[in-house]
Amino acid sequence: MKRFWQHPWVCAAWNMLLVMAIYTLSRLFFYFVSPDLFPDVTCSHLREMLLGGMRFDLTAVLYLSSAYLLLTLLPLPVKWRQNAVYQRVANYLFLIPNLLGIAVNCIDMVYVRFTDRRTTITFFSEFEHDSNLLSIFLQGVTQYWYVTVFALLVMAALVLLYRRPKITNNQSPITNNHWFYYTRETVIFVLSVFFIVMGMRGGFGRYTRPITLSNALQYTNRPQETLLVLNTPFSLMRSTEGSIYTDPHYFPQDELEAVMSPIHQSPTTNDQPPITNHPSFNVVVFILESFATEHIGFYNEGRGYTPFLDSLLAQSVTWQYSFASGRKSIDAMPSVLSSIPMLIDPYVVTPYSTNAVSSIAECLGREGYTTAFFHGAPNGSMGFQAYARSAGFDRYYGMDEYPNPQRDFDGTWAIWDEEFLQFYARTMTTMPEPFMTAVFTTSSHHPFNVPERYEGMFAEGTQPLHPCIGYSDYALRQFFAYARTQPWFEHTLFVITADHTNQLSRPEYTNALGLYRVPVAFYCPAMLAAEERTGIVSQTDIMPSVLGAVGYDKPYFAFGEDALTTGKQHNYAVCYNHPVFQIMSDSLLLQFDGKEVTALYNYLSDPLLQQPMDQAQAPEEMIRYLKAYIQQYIHRMITNKLTTDN
Numbered sequence: 001m002k003r004f005w006q007h008p009w010v011c012a013a014w015n016m017l018l019v020m021a022i023y024t025l026s027r028l029f030f031y032f033v034s035p036d037l038f039p040d041v042t043c044s045h046l047r048e049m050l051l052g053g054m055r056f057d058l059t060a061v062l063y064l065s066s067a068y069l070l071l072t073l074l075p076l077p078v079k080w081r082q083n084a085v086y087q088r089v090a091n092y093l094f095l096i097p098n099l100l101g102i103a104v105n106c107i108d109m110v111y112v113r114f115t116d117r118r119t120t121i122t123f124f125s126e127f128e129h130d131s132n133l134l135s136i137f138l139q140g141v142t143q144y145w146y147v148t149v150f151a152l153l154v155m156a157a158l159v160l161l162y163r164r165p166k167i168t169n170n171q172s173p174i175t176n177n178h179w180f181y182y183t184r185e186t187v188i189f190v191l192s193v194f195f196i197v198m199g200m201r202g203g204f205g206r207y208t209r210p211i212t213l214s215n216a217l218q219y220t221n222r223p224q225e226t227l228l229v230l231n232t233p234f235s236l237m238r239s240t241e242g243s244i245y246t247d248p249h250y251f252p253q254d255e256l257e258a259v260m261s262p263i264h265q266s267p268t269t270n271d272q273p274p275i276t277n278h279p280s281f282n283v284v285v286f287i288l289e290s291f292a293t294e295h296i297g298f299y300n301e302g303r304g305y306t307p308f309l310d311s312l313l314a315q316s317v318t319w320q321y322s323f324a325s326g327r328k329s330i331d332a333m334p335s336v337l338s339s340i341p342m343l344i345d346p347y348v349v350t351p352y353s354t355n356a357v358s359s360i361a362e363c364l365g366r367e368g369y370t371t372a373f374f375h376g377a378p379n380g381s382m383g384f385q386a387y388a389r390s391a392g393f394d395r396y397y398g399m400d401e402y403p404n405p406q407r408d409f410d411g412t413w414a415i416w417d418e419e420f421l422q423f424y425a426r427t428m429t430t431m432p433e434p435f436m437t438a439v440f441t442t443s444s445h446h447p448f449n450v451p452e453r454y455e456g457m458f459a460e461g462t463q464p465l466h467p468c469i470g471y472s473d474y475a476l477r478q479f480f481a482y483a484r485t486q487p488w489f490e491h492t493l494f495v496i497t498a499d500h501t502n503q504l505s506r507p508e509y510t511n512a513l514g515l516y517r518v519p520v521a522f523y524c525p526a527m528l529a530a531e532e533r534t535g536i537v538s539q540t541d542i543m544p545s546v547l548g549a550v551g552y553d554k555p556y557f558a559f560g561e562d563a564l565t566t567g568k569q570h571n572y573a574v575c576y577n578h579p580v581f582q583i584m585s586d587s588l589l590l591q592f593d594g595k596e597v598t599a600l601y602n603y604l605s606d607p608l609l610q611q612p613m614d615q616a617q618a619p620e621e622m623i624r625y626l627k628a629y630i631q632q633y634i635h636r637m638i639t640n641k642l643t644t645d646n
Contacts, residue, residue: 007165008072008073008081008165009072009073009188009192010165011072011163011164011165012068012069012072012073012165012192014163015065015068015094015162015163016058016061016062016065018158018161018162018163019057019061019064019065019098019101019102019158020054020057020058020061022102022154022157022158023053023054023057023060023061023102023105023231024050024053024054024057025154026102026105026106026109026150026154026231027049027050027053027228027231028050029109029150030109030227030228031046031228033109033146033147034109034113036504036505036510037112037113037224037227037228037510038224038225038227038228039507039510040610041225045221048219049219049220049225049228049229051219052216052218052219052229053219053228053229053230053231055202055211055215056211056215056216056229056230056231056234057231057234058199059199059200059201059202059211059234059237060101060231060233060234060237061098061101062196062199062200063200063233063237064097064098064100064101064233065093065094065097065098066196067093067097068090068091068093068094068097069192069196071086071089071090071093072090072165073188073189073192073193074189075182075185075186075188075189078181081165082166087164087165091162091164094162095158095159095162098158099155099158099159101231101232101233102151102154102155102158103151103155104119104232104233104236105231105232105233106147106148106150106151106154107137107140107147107151107232108232109144109147110140110144110147112227113503114446114502115327115328116224116227116327116515116578117226117227117327117578118213118226118227118230118231118232118234118235119232119235119236120235120236120238120239120345121236121239131378132378132412132413135412136412136413136446136447139412139446139447140446140447143447202215211238212238213226213230213234213235213238213239213578213579216229216230216579217579217580217593217598222511222512222599222609223512223577223578223579223580223591224510224511224512224515224577226578226579239345245344245350245352245634245637245638246634247631247634247635247638248594248627248630248631248634249631250627250628250630250631251627251628251631256628256631256632256635259624259625259627259628260570260625260628260629260632261632262339262557262558262559262632262636263555263556263557263644264544264555264556264557264558264561264562265555280433280434280491281434281491281492281493281524281527281549281550282428282433282434282435282436282437282488282491282492282493283360283364283369283434283435283436283437283492283493283495283546283550284428284436284437284438284439284492284493284494284495285336285337285360285436285437285438285439285494285495285497285542285546286438286439286441286476286494286495286496286497287332287333287336287438287439287440287441287497287498287499288441288444288472288476288496288497288498288499288519289329289440289441289442289443289444289445289472289498289499290444290445290465290468290469290498290499290500290501290502290503291306291309291444291469291472291498291518291519292498292500292501292502292503292504292509292517292518293322293501293509293514293517293518293519294501294504294505294506294509294514294517295465295466295469296309296310296313296519297310298310298313298314298318298519299517299519305458305459305461305466305467305469305470305473306469306470306473307473308473308474308476308477308480309473309476309496309519312476312480312496312521312523313496313519313521313523314530315523315525315530316496316521316522316523316528316530317521317522317523317528317529317530317531317533317564318519318520318521318531318532318533319520319532319533319534319535319536319537319563320532320533320534320535320536321517321535321536321537321573321584321586322497322517322518322519322520322521322536322537322538323516323517323518323520323536323537323538323539323573323575323584324497324498324499324500324501324516324517324518324538324539324575325341325342325516325538325539325540325573325574325575326341326342326346326500326575326576327342327500327501327515327516327578328342328346328499328500329382329440329499329500330346330348330349330382330383330384331346331347331499331500332440332497332498332499332500332539333348333384333387333388333391333440334347334348334357334387335538335539335540336438336495336497336539336542336543337359337360337361337391337438337542337543338357338358338359338360338391338543338558338642339540339541339542339543339544339557339558339559339560340357340540340559340642341538341539341540341559341574341575341576341633342575342576343574343576343581343630343633343634344576348383348386348387349383350637352637352638352640353387353390354390355637355640355642356390356640356642356643356645357390357391357557357642357643358391358392358556358557358558358642358643358644359391359392359393359543360436360438360542360543360546360547361373361388361391361392361393361394361436361438362391362392363543363547363552363554363556364434364436364547364550364552365392365394365436366554367552368434369434369435369436370394370431370432370433370434370435370436371392371393371394371395371435371436371437372393372394372395372396372397372427372431372435372437372438373385373388373393373395373396373397373437373438373439373440374396374397374398374420374423374424374427374437374438374439374440375396375397375398375414375439375440375442376398376399376402376414376415376416376417376420376441376442377398377399377413377414377415377442378398378399378400378414379396379398379399379400379401380398381398381414384396384398384440385398393438397423397424397427399414399415402415402420402423403423408420410442410443410449410451411449412447412449413442413443413445414442414443415442416443416451416475417441417442417443417444417471417472417475417476418451418471418474418475418478420439420441420442421439421441421475421476421478421479422478422479422482424437424439424479425479425482425483425486426482428483428486428488429486429488433488435488440499441472441475443468443471443472443475444465444468444469444471444472444502445468448464448465448467448468449468450467450468450470450471451471454471454474457470457471457474458470458471458474462505463503463505464503465502465503466503490526491526492524493522493523493524493527493528493546493549493550494522494523494524495520495521495522495523495542495546496519496520496521496522496523497518497519497520497521497539497542498518498519499518500518501514501515501516501517501518507608508607508608511608511609512577512582512589512591512609513584513589513601513603513607513609515577516573516575516577516582518539520537520538520539520541520542522545522549522564524549527549528549528564533563534586535563535568535571535586536568536571536572536573536584536585536586537563537568537573538560538573538574538575539560540558540559540560540573540574541560541561541562541563541568542560543556543558543560544556544558544560544561544562544563545560545562545563545564545565546564547562548562548564548565548566549564549565555644556644557642557643557644559574559629559632559633570625571585571586572584572585572622572625572626574626574629577591579593580592580593580598580599581593581594581626581630583622583625583626583629584603585619585622587602587603587604588600588601588602588603588618588619588622589601589602589603589609590618590622590623590626592623592626592627594630597615597618597623598615599612599615600612600613600614600615600617600618601613
């Protein structure tokens, strides 16, 4: 019996089950330390997700252990297999990949709170220019110490409980040249390869496709629960495979253009004049880091952390429902400035990010505007500088251009918002008019610090982010206090939005709808009367709305529509809530997996999204528009047709 437990395939099976058990334990730990991410999960549904998650764990573990399994199970002579160096190499080939897999899976328990999706291979492209990742990682290790302790414990358990095979001739009459030994070991090897390949694929059969990220939906009631079902090694592996952009061919090309086209004709045609005839209205776009609608009192009957922004929005054109097009900071620039949403993966890290794109800066630059983009982080961070250049901005102002970065650096990410927004305002005063600029703020970001001189000044709230929101709101107040004294202020259109949501608490904001709710507002008293409009607007509508407001009279490319001047022809917002596409009307939320409708909600009568509607009630027009939107996006990415010039 002892020899049986020391056989290579028995030890290999034990080791596979050991890692599988650790992933399941990690999943339970993630669930219990993140109850806000998985509300209203019953015991039976939790069991369903745990069992479903084992499919993805098995695939990940088999891939990570493939070299180890090959060395362990090959029917080689006994003297080779029991060689100390051979076994030591096999041990390392098992322990090192699996320890790394467990580590990244635990790290992602923290990171998914900020991205709402398991980390994919695009992570390495997103942060390839950032030099401060080590300091951010070390801060996370201490701030989320309980995850660190858990990771160390389960990694230690793997090392201590790992079983090593032992083959000795003197314990068996079967020698290394006996026909029975090779027959037995060959049969075991062939059967093992069959089951290993089946495990990697997620099953065999004519209609069984290799298991993918979207298969996690099979075990969830809402897309966000895929965070629990999936594991990070699996997500990293699957996101490296093949092309993620395949034209779905929902419609023939002529019909596609009739249903939805991103080519917009002049906003001033058809007797629709611009809002203003002023020849030189400037445009200033604020992309506020993590300013979710939940944090803003204007949208929540005064409950929030943004007293200045509340007063500004009360004097602006706003909408009852406004949405982000993505869940990461790198999604915001294409969405806001180029009207290119995030579908499937962030645009800037796809192979198609070298495509020519249009933008507010590019369009207005042709009309004689001076254009510049501002971001207080190190130049090159997040790929913002590269995108600003590809989008047609004349100048980029980052930490390199800031006059005293050592004095005003926050110690982690960037220049503090208060100082950088003052630099932003003063730089615009020196720019030739008309100008179009955009700024991406940074201080309302992990590790959630405020300058020492303001400690205790801003409401603590219920999340670490809340004092930072209060500080960035104060920095915004200081910006406008200076800007109002400048001659360019009265003829400037200010656009205010956020990059994405973060650290949400209230149930109406932690579901598939609320995760995308950010402000979209236009402020310019000389041009626009304050108004809270009905209907729906998203980040991709900002570019068309700006061009319409300033009287841009040429065709342009945008996935959004002018919500400010002419009004939207299609009153929808579209986003990708991994791994489903979502489309929102002024009352409905529809989820679509690329083939069929998977869920339908009336979010006006059911704001918590707890009462799914009959999917047969999904409006056909809504489905057709979403399909056309997806097809246009993918087709134009593949064929490099993201401007009116191609």
